[in-house]
Amino acid sequence: MSALALKYGVTDQQLGTMITDQHIAAVSQFLVRWEDVGPELGLSRVDLQEIKSDPGTTVQTKNRQVLQKWKSAKFRSATYKVLVETLDGMEEAPCADQVCGLIRGE
Numbered sequence: 001m002s003a004l005a006l007k008y009g010v011t012d013q014q015l016g017t018m019i020t021d022q023h024i025a026a027v028s029q030f031l032v033r034w035e036d037v038g039p040e041l042g043l044s045r046v047d048l049q050e051i052k053s054d055p056g057t058t059v060q061t062k063n064r065q066v067l068q069k070w071k072s073a074k075f076r077s078a079t080y081k082v083l084v085e086t087l088d089g090m091e092e093a094p095c096a097d098q099v100c101g102l103i104r105g106e
Helices: 003-008 021-027 034-040 045-052 059-077 080-089 093-104
Strands: none
Touching (some): 003 080, 003 093, 021 093, 034 045
């Protein structure tokens, strides 16, 4: 089992799964720093500017847009592992733990 899986109490198989739209909706409620997470997930400046300039959208909507664009661009590579590694690397362990809570069914 990888160190990441051990740290967050999930299996490598769970981490290797593509993120679901249902979990994207849930993560968008607690994701922090969407403007920092987006580039780390590989979104372009154009994508981020498009999200940022969308008038009247809530932070949760912007979070969802970042995650949806990431999933659309990366498709099968848009896994829980990538998201958790990204959040963990950004010192957002509480957010990464919440993502893993979704995986664990909490």
